[in-house]
Amino acid sequence: MKTIALKEQLNRYFMFAVLIFSFLFTTANSNAQTTAAQIKNVVLVHGAFADGSGWKGLYQVLTKKGYNVTIVQNPLSSLEDDVRVTNLALDKQDGPTILVGHSWGGTVITEAGNHPKVAALVYVAALQPDNEETSVQWLMTAPPAPENGVLSPDDKGVVYYDKAKFHAGFAGDISKEDADFMYASQGAFYAKGFGTPITKAAWRNKPSYGIVATEDKSISPEIERAMYKRSNTKITEIKGSHVVFISQPEAVAKVIIAASKK
Incomplete structure (x- = not known):
């Protein structure tokens, strides 16, 4: 028993x-x-010669997957002003956030990424200066493509993109109709932003992901690779123009989603 x-x-x-x-x-x-899947907030920061409307396709991909997406409208008047409005958008987030920057927007998120709600940074064919470096320093490290249409500053210090070169030089893999709309909606970018140094590079303390647009004619892919390798940024190469986020929104979304799961 x-x-x-x-x-x-x-x-x-x-x-x-x-x-x-x-x-x-x-x-x-x-x-x-x-x-x-805990990071569901994404803030998108556009670059020069553009505005927030270019993010529409990426916005649709991410929101359908359950992400809360906020699009910053940069005044483009200075680095300080663009960082300020980006910080305002970050202030409104309800938790950890992935901060995404395209082109000049990469310089903006490098500074604004120090915000305590930023969990990771994603650079989309973007500039990524270090402390005391300026954007123009990096832009001068490789010769511009023949298609590049960045003009000299006008008498007000504003830089525009040459209309005759905008499609081929900025947005070569989207339709001419969409490129014409982008040209018409570009902001007035003040050249002094390119010459303003970074004071505290957020990528030194935050996980960073970088997309190299292999067909980029506005920022040389060579420059993008050099910046990202220097900072130990996780690199993804995507065949696309400078506006790869428009032509390849699903591919760009995958990088953002990967950043949100770390």
């Missing part, structure tokens, strides 16, 4: 152990899934 009772007791202990293990495994797995 004692042997039978002992066996029953051992069986009960065994079943109890199985239940505890199952509970712990399920809880751990659930926590892992929650952690993997």
Whole structure:
């Protein structure tokens, strides 16, 4: 009888152990899934010669996947002003946020990325200066493509993109109709922004992801690779023009989603 009772007791202990293990495994797995998808906020920062409307396709991809997306409208009047409006957008986020910058927007997020809500940075064919470096320093490290249409500043210090070169030089892999709209909606970018140094590069302390647009005619892919390698940024190469986020929104979204799961 004692042997039978002992066996029953051992069986009960065994079943109890199985239940505890199952509970712990399920809880751990659930926590892992929650952690993997915990960052749902994305803030998008456009660059020079553009405005926030260019993010529409990427916005649609990300929102359909459950992300809360905010699009910054940079005044483009100075680095300080663009950082200020980006920080305002970050202030409104309800938790950890992925901060994404395109082109000149990369310089902006390099400074604004120090905001405490920023969990990771994503550079899309973007500039990525270090402390005390300026954007123009990097733009001068490789010869411009023949298609590049950045004009000299006008008498007000504003830089525009040559209309005759905008499609081929800025947005070569989207339709001429869409490129014409982008040209018509570009902001007035003040050249002094290119010459303003970074004071604290956020990529030194935040996980960073960089997209090299391999067909870029506005920022040489060579420059993009050099910046990202220098900073140990995780690099993804995507075949596309300077506006790869418009022509390849799904591919760009994958990089942002990967950043949100780290």
